Amino acid sequence: MELGKSIGLEMGVATRDAFGKTLEEMGAEIENIVVVDGDVHDSTRTRFFKNAFPERFFNVGIAESNLVGIASGLAASGKQPLAASFAAFLLCNAYDQIRMGIAYPRLDVKLVGSHSGISLGQDGPSQMAIEDLALAASLPYFTVLVPADEHAAVWATRAMFDHHGPVYLRTGRPDAPQVYNVDSTFQLGKANVVREGNDLTIVACGLMVAIALEAAHTLSQQGIEARVLDMHTVKPIDHAAIEKAALETGAILTAEEHSIVGGLGAAVAQIVTAKQPVPMTYVAIMDEYAESGDPDDLFDKYGISAKHIVQKTTELLDRKQAS
């Protein structure tokens, strides 16, 4: 994908790569970290940890339910386990095990799902997680992190081990444009304003942050200044930033590489409607499965490209005007 190029963002590495490298570093810092894999450490990038700390790495085969159960037991006996697979297989195949083995007993297990969203492209819907945020966020006590680029992914990987309790970290397959730099700062549960503006707010996460910035650039040429909020912590979500955005910009568009049902948009809407009702609209996958194809084509075809953000903004601002 060539995201961000038109607005001068430099291409970085994929969030799964930044995660994998940081996990390796953390393995040296925290001896208690144990990694459990389901025959996909080459894809998830836990292979860096595997190569560095083979004695603390378990490949339990293609068996996601078992993977999660083992992580649960490791945590209950005081280890700091991280279980990783494709987001789709981890969340969907092992959901009950995550619920009973991690969420309900509130165990300190880190789950990492790679190949999220539709940006994995050619492998198609069986491998594409478009439900994982809804699934993870619906579990009590879970923290849900969606890094936008490599810098955010480095932070998120460290932050999840600083945090005591279950965390789901969502990573992606393709290289991601750099929204941040090495000096950028993050705080768990606090959204980052990555662009200022007062005509509307675009709340985005993951790759959609770069796409939101592209859209904001186009809108700016039309005299519309969009604030862009990176909601890297989808749960617990930043109530204050959302209320402030609603109050100050009067219109909110959410953008996510996920189903419209139960993801970022739904979480933002809950706060907006309860605290500061303003017109809202959603850029997400509209309750359907995508298909195999080139990621750029798919973003276009399934309605989550910058073009769609711009189109929906026009309609949103009409409603803002009318209200």
Add this chain to the structure above:
Amino acid sequence: MQTSADLNQRTIKDLRRISHKLSKQIIEITTRAGSGHPSSSLSMIDILTALYFSGVMHYDPHRPQWLERDRFILSKGHGAPGLYVTLAEAGYFDADLLPTLRQTGSPVEGHPNMRALPGVEASTGSLGQGLSIGLGHALAARLDGQTYRVYVIIGDGEADEGQIWEATMAAAKYKVDNLTLIVDNNHYQQTGAVEDIMPVLTPFMEKWRAFDWYTHEIDGHDMQKIVSSLEMMKSVSGQPQVIVAHTKKGKGLSPFEADETSHKHGKTLTKEEAQVALSELDDMYADLD
């Protein structure tokens, strides 16, 4: 005068001719697509050829939903290219579609989608699920008084999944004898050898025998053996059957064998490697000319 043995030999030759063609197509379309799983497709292509073209399976490509058809379920959905070239050869859809593999808008998707292409009996790609689906079809046949048979192919690594063993037990409980499972025992999974990743998983025979399945072991590239064992399974009564097919991931072609970790799992050949593989395939079938 032709003896039945001669006739049989001719059929085997014809089948090998088809397998040669389909093997080439797998390499061509995956190299063209630039992503996908050629080695996983090649290890089972002789089995697919036998299922669809020896007369083992009853089906009608013009009536993909014909109630009495035998069903084939590719549980290891990443072998989709192998399934697609087989279904096109069988006449379910035009072979012109094959080069559109994995392109936006094409029904020839990265993994099988039963709503996109005729002949695809299950949407797969998340491993471990096809045997249960096959058992569902087999039970439906019993309920409807039908005699159709169900064939399922799983990968050897796929048998890591607990659901395979859940379905194994349930199939034995209900004594479905219209269900034949074929294990593509190619000895590699995604990140290494099956024997390393899950050492006690193999050998398979004794495991399925312990669950009261009828078990049979073959060389999964010996066309004669594949056809005769598939035919033999039809006469087993009161038991589900498993054929453990010993295969080569990449069908023994050197560009795949060169990767000692996983025989190029999920990796396509470059144009140059594809040329090598194609010419090795021609050598493999040179006796047919």
